[in-house]
Amino acid sequence: MKAIGVETVHMTMQFGAFTALEDCSIKVSPGSFHALLGENGAGKSTLVKCMMGFYHATSGEMLVDRREARITDPKVAHTLGLGMVYQHFTLVPSLTAAENLVISREDAPRIIDWCNEHKKLQAFMARMPFQVPLDQPVQALAAGEKQKLEILKQLYLGRRFLILDEPTSVLTPAEADEVLGHVRQLCEDGEISVLMITHKFREVTAFADAVSVLRRGKLVGGGRVSDLSHADMAGMMMGDAEISKPAPRSGAAGAKVLELSGVTARDRSGLRDIQIDRLAVRAGEIVGIAGISGNGQMELMEILTGQRPRRSGEIKVKGTPYDATRNEARAHNVRYLPEEPLFNACAPRMTVAENMDFRSFDTNDRQSRFWLSGRNMRNRASDLVGKFKVQTTSIDSPINALSGGNVQRAVLARELSGDVDLLIISNPCFGLDFSAVGEIRTRIMQARNAGAAVLIMSEDLDEIMELTDRVLVMSEGRITYDVPTAEADIAMIGHHMAGHA
Amino acid sequence: METDLGLWVIPLAIIGGAIRVSTPFLFVSLGEALTERSGRINLGLEGTLVFGAMSGYAAAYLTGSPWLGVFAAAISGAMFGLLHGLICSLPKVNDIAVGIAMMILGMGLAFYFGKPFVQPVAPNLPSIGFGWWSDVPQVRAALQVNVLFLIGAVLAVAMWWMFRSTRVGLIVRVVGDSTDAARAMGLRPALVRICATAVGGAFAGVGGAYLSLYYPGSWNEGISSGQGLMAVALVIFARWNPLACFGAALLFGGAGALGPTLQSVGVSEGYYLFFAAPYVLTLGVLIVTSSPTRAMTGAPGELSITK
Numbered sequence: 001m002k003a004i005g006v007e008t009v010h011m012t013m014q015f016g017a018f019t020a021l022e023d024c025s026i027k028v029s030p031g032s033f034h035a036l037l038g039e040n041g042a043g044k045s046t047l048v049k050c051m052m053g054f055y056h057a058t059s060g061e062m063l064v065d066r067r068e069a070r071i072t073d074p075k076v077a078h079t080l081g082l083g084m085v086y087q088h089f090t091l092v093p094s095l096t097a098a099e100n101l102v103i104s105r106e107d108a109p110r111i112i113d114w115c116n117e118h119k120k121l122q123a124f125m126a127r128m129p130f131q132v133p134l135d136q137p138v139q140a141l142a143a144g145e146k147q148k149l150e151i152l153k154q155l156y157l158g159r160r161f162l163i164l165d166e167p168t169s170v171l172t173p174a175e176a177d178e179v180l181g182h183v184r185q186l187c188e189d190g191e192i193s194v195l196m197i198t199h200k201f202r203e204v205t206a207f208a209d210a211v212s213v214l215r216r217g218k219l220v221g222g223g224r225v226s227d228l229s230h231a232d233m234a235g236m237m238m239g240d241a242e243i244s245k246p247a248p249r250s251g252a253a254g255a256k257v258l259e260l261s262g263v264t265a266r267d268r269s270g271l272r273d274i275q276i277d278r279l280a281v282r283a284g285e286i287v288g289i290a291g292i293s294g295n296g297q298m299e300l301m302e303i304l305t306g307q308r309p310r311r312s313g314e315i316k317v318k319g320t321p322y323d324a325t326r327n328e329a330r331a332h333n334v335r336y337l338p339e340e341p342l343f344n345a346c347a348p349r350m351t352v353a354e355n356m357d358f359r360s361f362d363t364n365d366r367q368s369r370f371w372l373s374g375r376n377m378r379n380r381a382s383d384l385v386g387k388f389k390v391q392t393t394s395i396d397s398p399i400n401a402l403s404g405g406n407v408q409r410a411v412l413a414r415e416l417s418g419d420v421d422l423l424i425i426s427n428p429c430f431g432l433d434f435s436a437v438g439e440i441r442t443r444i445m446q447a448r449n450a451g452a453a454v455l456i457m458s459e460d461l462d463e464i465m466e467l468t469d470r471v472l473v474m475s476e477g478r479i480t481y482d483v484p485t486a487e488a489d490i491a492m493i494g495h496h497m498a499g500h501a
Numbered sequence: 502m503e504t505d506l507g508l509w510v511i512p513l514a515i516i517g518g519a520i521r522v523s524t525p526f527l528f529v530s531l532g533e534a535l536t537e538r539s540g541r542i543n544l545g546l547e548g549t550l551v552f553g554a555m556s557g558y559a560a561a562y563l564t565g566s567p568w569l570g571v572f573a574a575a576i577s578g579a580m581f582g583l584l585h586g587l588i589c590s591l592p593k594v595n596d597i598a599v600g601i602a603m604m605i606l607g608m609g610l611a612f613y614f615g616k617p618f619v620q621p622v623a624p625n626l627p628s629i630g631f632g633w634w635s636d637v638p639q640v641r642a643a644l645q646v647n648v649l650f651l652i653g654a655v656l657a658v659a660m661w662w663m664f665r666s667t668r669v670g671l672i673v674r675v676v677g678d679s680t681d682a683a684r685a686m687g688l689r690p691a692l693v694r695i696c697a698t699a700v701g702g703a704f705a706g707v708g709g710a711y712l713s714l715y716y717p718g719s720w721n722e723g724i725s726s727g728q729g730l731m732a733v734a735l736v737i738f739a740r741w742n743p744l745a746c747f748g749a750a751l752l753f754g755g756a757g758a759l760g761p762t763l764q765s766v767g768v769s770e771g772y773y774l775f776f777a778a779p780y781v782l783t784l785g786v787l788i789v790t791s792s793p794t795r796a797m798t799g800a801p802g803e804l805s806i807t808k
Binding site for chain 1: 665666667668669671672674675678679681682683685687802
């Protein structure tokens, strides 16, 4: 067996007076798939950074392959066969997969004989359970393929113990299942042992065989996954904190707010068309668009936000034509929460206060203003930061310094302030920990109950089933299925998502 | 004895112009391509070019060897590049602002130190006649190819190969595309960028030496007509690909010869409009190859005007 076991013994890490990790002993046996569960700030990252040598533990020891190891920096960890896949990709976007693999080697040759290297890479790939195209620039790969390549890179470099830091936060559920299935296979084959940081129970039960749970820097539980239920794990993770339940539904659907007819546009690749013949969303209802990633949902969102030119067709909001200009959006109270809000809904280097005021900085009640009022902007922003529990050191720090969940909260706070008649959302809960997920879904439901029309695009079918009143399925750029959620059958939806109409 | 070639003069002059005028464009754009591939913009290459022209001319005059002149120009260019690279490695320094300062500094220093060399005559760089097969003097004149042009062509191919198949080349691309990935790999991005900027500066210096030692072949304060700046634009035009830099430099040289040629064949009206041909051409190609819905391909990820 190539895989090695790793153990931490009474590991403690203090930053000044703050104890990030306290007396933590975790054992990952060779060939096992071990999950490390915990909320944000529970000490998961601190633990693995100590293991990889980025931090030096205040006290405690590490055993690698049953021998004591002093890991002073990441290079030492690498020579012992320890590797880590980070939450954000560390591949170089413009280099091809093959170039990325070869240059990451410590002993990359001075002059690269591509003929020879390609042969070796192909031989290496043939031994792997999954493949990635080697000759394309990494930026052309889908997120799932990039994550697979990150894992392949670690195997290529000869690592035998892998730490995965929330490997699925940038993946769609289908991609996540595929990648984790392969990782599990590699563990079963005895190629590697894995320690995976996550906060998704579903992934733990489906793929891991053992679990350790951290809360506020302490190991609070763990064991074999088969002995634990979701409720047990949630109990350990949250302690006595409350999990917010989805808000109850109330009120009935009203008049049509958003109508699309005969809308066509080019898709991202420029090869296919997006074609929406008919789509309507009424006041007081949530319409969900389900579909496998890359079937045109992203393009539809861009058409609705005005980021993508449409070739033909008409979009109407409350019966009047709508071109997504700022004035129209303001007049009809249209609000957006796009995916990757840091890039699609924020100016990353501007401050939190400025970003939170994008909707209102140039207005004075209903009139427009020329001179900005710094005090009003700051008051509004600090008010919203408090109400939506956005965690930031200050409202004057740049918004790209915030974590993903907090950017999401900040944008949601901005978009949901004031009257909302139409809310258009895409994948609102990607990569968020689950207390944040519950809170964001509650806010969306509240907007619906207050009479807003909500259109939500999501690749998470559970989310769609929980939130929506009506489900549409998008496949190959078209809407192929339309059913009230109460009558919906998951198998039937899955059938249409896969394109078998 | 001149042979009357009629309108054949025009394509001939364009080819001759392409070969003669393109060399400084070629060297500066190769240097800038290297620097930008590492994630920095050096706008100071115009200054480096002028200083290279002066120091090359001075060294050639003082030693009697044009090749020692080229060497001196390369060294002084590397010094300018090194200075730019070091300054830009300090925190919160903007490479474009530093570049503009370096451009003015380079020209100022060249004019200051170059005063005594305006009068003397330095030896010129040798050229090879590839027109031996023809009896027509214009063909022979057009095919006088300077050795530096040939070196530049070889350099373009070598750089293309370097970016593709050597560790150094891949490291430059990694650093230019993602500082984070480079750090995760244990590389030192600042060091790589300093080296790339210094070597890029040396190339620009050699381009300057060509101006003063071959064509036009003398040192004066008006020696550069903005080749250093145009070459920076050429790099974008060539999408950071050294082979495309070579093609773009030839195209620019050829287009630049259009105006004078039309004038010489007796077009008296509007020929001066053709002096703008290279710039109109650049604009045209950039517009045609751009797209409102697609991002520019090939641009190094770390290039930014807000660093």
